Amino acid sequence: MTDLTQWATLVAEELGLDAQAATDPAIKELLDLTREVAHNVTRPAGPITTFLIGLAVGQAGGNNDMVKALVEKINALVPQEQ
Template identity: 45%
Template sequence: MTDRPLPNLDHWIADLAPALGLGDVDVPLRPLLDLTRDVAHGVARPAGPITTYLVGLAVAQGMSVDDAHSVVTRLVEERLE
């Protein structure tokens, strides 16, 4: 993924997070977008958003984003072998 700005996503997060009762949150945009892309291409397109949702649940239960990213990356790589 390129490093170009994502202004629409920043605005969307700023509107959505409080509406969901989350307040001001720091969303790791690039890692999540890259992860979603890799899963969509390596597993199946519908698996991308489902994976992002499951990663969110794991993070909410205490797993770090980096650890969740590592788990997903490992599983995708295993499927591609």
């Protein structure tokens, strides 16, 4: 288990979430989006974007499928390197 997985599992448990959510494949997609936003928009926009996706999913009572859908939607907004 990686340090990231251990950390995410610990945080998920502390927040009362299913610890399995910390290892869902959607995590990799969120990390990839965060990297793209940080590099192609501005560095602080990366974690803010991830936070906003999480907030939207939580408010809608969504799940990891919704995370994936929102990642795709927001990824389309990210300017591509030229």
